[in-house]
Amino acid sequence: MPVIEAHGVGHRYVDRVVLAGVDVRLEERRVGIVGANGSGKSTFARMLNGLVLPTEGRVSVDGLDTRREGRAVRRRVGFCFTDPDAQIVMPTVAEDLAFGLRRRGLSRAEVRERVHRALAAHDLAGHADHPAHLLSGGQKQLLALASVLVTEPDVLVMDEPTTLLDLRHARRVSRVVEGLPQQVVLVTHHLDLLDGFDRVLVFDEGRIVLDDVPAVAVPYYRKLMA
Amino acid sequence: MTALGLYRPGTSPLHRAPGGLKLAVLLLAGVGAVLLHRPWQVLVALAAVVLGYAVAGLSPRVALGQLRPLAWLGAVTAVFQLVVSGWERAVVVVGVLAALVLLAALVTLTTRTTELVDAVVACCRPLRRLGVDAERVGLVLALGVRCVPVVVTLAGEVRDAQRARGLAASPRAFAVPLIVRSLRHADALGDALAARGVDD
Numbered sequence: 001m002p003v004i005e006a007h008g009v010g011h012r013y014v015d016r017v018v019l020a021g022v023d024v025r026l027e028e029r030r031v032g033i034v035g036a037n038g039s040g041k042s043t044f045a046r047m048l049n050g051l052v053l054p055t056e057g058r059v060s061v062d063g064l065d066t067r068r069e070g071r072a073v074r075r076r077v078g079f080c081f082t083d084p085d086a087q088i089v090m091p092t093v094a095e096d097l098a099f100g101l102r103r104r105g106l107s108r109a110e111v112r113e114r115v116h117r118a119l120a121a122h123d124l125a126g127h128a129d130h131p132a133h134l135l136s137g138g139q140k141q142l143l144a145l146a147s148v149l150v151t152e153p154d155v156l157v158m159d160e161p162t163t164l165l166d167l168r169h170a171r172r173v174s175r176v177v178e179g180l181p182q183q184v185v186l187v188t189h190h191l192d193l194l195d196g197f198d199r200v201l202v203f204d205e206g207r208i209v210l211d212d213v214p215a216v217a218v219p220y221y222r223k224l225m226a
Numbered sequence: 227m228t229a230l231g232l233y234r235p236g237t238s239p240l241h242r243a244p245g246g247l248k249l250a251v252l253l254l255a256g257v258g259a260v261l262l263h264r265p266w267q268v269l270v271a272l273a274a275v276v277l278g279y280a281v282a283g284l285s286p287r288v289a290l291g292q293l294r295p296l297a298w299l300g301a302v303t304a305v306f307q308l309v310v311s312g313w314e315r316a317v318v319v320v321g322v323l324a325a326l327v328l329l330a331a332l333v334t335l336t337t338r339t340t341e342l343v344d345a346v347v348a349c350c351r352p353l354r355r356l357g358v359d360a361e362r363v364g365l366v367l368a369l370g371v372r373c374v375p376v377v378v379t380l381a382g383e384v385r386d387a388q389r390a391r392g393l394a395a396s397p398r399a400f401a402v403p404l405i406v407r408s409l410r411h412a413d414a415l416g417d418a419l420a421a422r423g424v425d426d
Binding site: 090 | 232233235338339340368369371372375376379411414415417418419420421422423424
């Protein structure tokens with residue numbers, strides 16, 4: 001598994017401290033992140049592929065610094081957002097799947113092949129030429145996830161991917177995530193998604209207040225939020 | 227969303243024609259339209275475009291759907307031309323407008339956005355020496371097409387929220403949240419593009 005490291009990481013937006021003193025090394029296959037709104041968990045997740053750069057300290061993935069080697073980091077770390085509408089950038093399903101591949105300079109034949117496989121793998125085969133905006137919310141999130149996975153990242157960071165989904169589609173996304181060979185870092189409010197995870201970080205007021213297995217971290221977080 | 231001219235899959239000769247060729251025809255038609263001065267010429271042009279819809283296997287309903295957003299503009303222009311220049315001029319102006327909109331929609335209905343983007347990128351490549359980023363121009367075009375239905379959806383949600391709160395139709399109460407939500411969407415889209423390595 002890739003190794004994600006944060007050394008003395010802090011972040012502030014103008015005067016507001018969002019993260020402070022985060023030191024962590026993540027090398028497990030499944031890592032969950034929980035915390036209240038505004039606890040800094042999403043900011044931390046965004047740091048993992050260089051979307052947000054720390055104002056203090058450094059973040060690296062397999063030794064690649066997110067500040068100096070952002071491009072290489074983004075090639076290794078895929079990111080899935082909460083709102084699928086904001087991450088689907090092309091008008092049709094197949095075109096969105098092809099978007100990331102085309103930008104990586106793959107041949108047309110290879111792009112076609114990988115898109116075809118992704119459509120089949122995510123039950124989108126019948127929707128290849130459909131306008132993406134006409135898909136249901138759950139299908140959009142599956143497309144957004146497929147569009148990230150089709151580029152075959154080593155790490156998948158997901159920021160509350162099931163928050164806007166109904167139970168059925170949330171379970172579907174969860175099943176997809178379960179079957180992935182990649183390292184997954186999942187930020188979520190749906191604590192049942194963390195069953196079977198190797199490790200859970202609990203964020204509170206910009207700090208990691210607990211770092212343990214789900215059996216310990218989830219009850220702790222429930223108590224913290226009570 | 228048919229009215230927005232989004233791609234309709236098909237296997238017609240028009241679907242199979244290269245995107246660059248279709249864009250070139252559209253460009254030539256736009257330039258050539260200034261040569262149309264008589265109603266019969268405009269009617270021939272309209273008939274040719276309608277024939278294109280038939281060749282592409284698109285129904286008359288789809289064709290009419292492309293003109294719907296133009297209805298008010300067409301009506302105002304027709305009345306103005308009728309009063310100022312007479313019926314012949316009104317037919318020519320409104321007819322040319324309709325023919326060009328129908329033709330542009332025919333191009334987008336029969337061409338994948340990726341193909342159009344590739345054609346635009348290829349056209350822009352010689353401009354690299356002037357500092358034009360051809361790939362970025364293509365991306366902007368693709369995002370423009372993608373964002374139209376998003377903004378339409380946002381507008382619908384804002385209108386529904388207004389109705390749910392019992393607010394009367396107020397342009398300000400409609401425009402402000404629509405602009406704020408559109409900007410928020412643009413911000414999130416920017417993050418998504420960055421996450422997918424667009425700026426690299």
